[in-house]
Amino acid sequence: MKLVRNPAARPLPADERARRTAAPAFGTVLTEHMVSARHDTTHGWHDARLEPYAPLSLDPATVGLHYGQVVFEGLKAFRTEDGSLAVFRPEDHARRLRESARRLMVPELPEELFLESVDALVAQDQAWLPDDPDMSLYLRPVVFASEATLALRPAHEYRYLLLACVTEGYFGRAQRPVRVWVTEEFSRAAPGGTGAAKCAGNYAAGLLAQETARAHGCDQVVWLDAAEHRWVEEMGGMNLFFVFGTGDDARLVTPPLGGTILPGVTRDSILRLAPELGLPVAEAPVSLEEWRKGCEAGEITEVFACGTAARVSPVNEVCTAETSWTVGEGTMGAVTARLSRELFAIQRGAVPDRRGWLRAVPGTVPAPAGAV
Ligand SMILES: Cc1ncc(COP(=O)(O)O)c(C=O)c1O
Known part of the structure; x- marks a missing residue:
């Protein structure tokens, strides 16, 4: 045509x-x-x-x-x-x-x-x-x-x-750290639903939780699985990565796709880029409890969100209805900064x-x- x-x-x-x-x-x-x-x-x-x-x-x-x-x-x-x-x-x-x-x-x-x-x-x-x-x-x-x-x-x-x-x-302009609200009240996607599709209704259905996040002083809502409200899935408009360990021992984990998560192009780019930079990466479930305890024990050192619009943005603080915790130092960590830089260099043809x-x-x- x-x-x-x-x-x-x-x-x-x-x-x-x-x-x-x-x-x-x-x-x-x-x-x-x-x-x-x-x-x-x-x-x-x-x-x-x-x-x-x-x-x-x-x-x-x-x-x-x-x-x-x-x-x-x-x-x-x-x-x-x-x-x-x-x-x-x-x-x-x-x-x-x-x-x-x-x-x-x-x-x-x-x-x-x-x-x-x-x-x-x-x-x-x-x-x-x-x-x-x-x-x-x-x-x-x-x-x-x-x-x-x-x-x-x-x-x-x-x-x-x-x-x-x-x-x-x-x-x-600045990739400032993002404060997130984990909703245990609402669900974004259920098995068999439209979570993997980028359809308008998914976003309309997320607005109430997003506004709840804002009312609690947070930038974004984190969605958990619909069945147990236990497993971390993604955010309102971006996927999540967890960094375990530091330096040469750092490794990445991101929740697996499976019909309820949007298969982000940025997510896929990080999955391919990270191993080339010597960062092992796995697609594996991460529970909310593991996120909290991992941060408290210093095992989870960084968390970042990624998406076309959001680029690579560090998550520094996590809030739920009961509690809140800080991720790492509460600033952009070394792994997040490196991946962000590398991806940006590719995008700009540098x-x-x-x-x-x-x-x-x-x-x-x-x-x-x-x-x-
Ligand atoms: C719900 C959701 N998850 C993740 C992403 C990130 O996807 P991408 O990296 O392709 O922009 C987006 C943005 O499109 C989104 O709306």
Whole structure:
């Protein structure tokens, strides 16, 4: 399918762009364009267009609004050392979007269309990304059921949209330590449910626990398994790693996938990267009790969260309804810092991309002189 390009006739002036991107709170500074495509049972995927960012007009009976037949992704484009832009592991995000789609009875978006849309939007709005290593373009692909009907069945019509926003990271510019709230009251995902899919409803269902976390002065909620509320699973929008030991004896453990955890692309990157840096890593269950006792005994020395938006963020304090404890020294530990640095270097093309994780975006060039 040919993606038609209809960019804005009059782009926003550079000084207005600079004003908007000066201090972008996560998710608020959207760029000037978007990609849109449609799917129906007769034509399959069609009508792919790059066009100016604009509100949609939706029928009030749109299925996605009523029954949550919505899947999405989150991936990033970085300005690399040579000034051009590259996207981190887009093929893996395309695959996860297809897997999420299968779970929600949404038609799968072909990888080719996913990649073409990413290339087109990043190339079109490249000037939005300031020449600042702490900033990136967060890309948000979403597919929603657009048919107008109140019938409860898989819809016959869908829209694909791709948006981009300028971001410094979910927790802001500095990778400050994160204080987490472990909920023993709510569950995110049960066996057989949608935990492994990136679908809208998972996030709506997590908001109450997330707000409870905030009310307790915490940044993020940690989810436990739904059956026993004993095993650590993940956080609201990121996966978790535990560091046991220090120095040459340090090793990593992350909870195993198994249908209730989102298979993070960053998680997978750390799983592959760590052994290359001499850090053994295992996918094994960690209980809440083991987390507490491990920290108290000094066996668990660091814990970090990782995700596309959150990058690699140290967890320094853990709170439950009954108790709280500090992880390690309460600051960014050496292992977390090293992994964060290594991953970031790969993403920015500062070290050779031996794993084929970066997709260079054709037509992107160094930021114009004077860009902020
Ligand atoms: C629930 C959840 N877990 C983990 C992650 C981390 O996944 P990734 O590293 O692919 O961004 C995300 C973010 O997409 C998420 O929403």
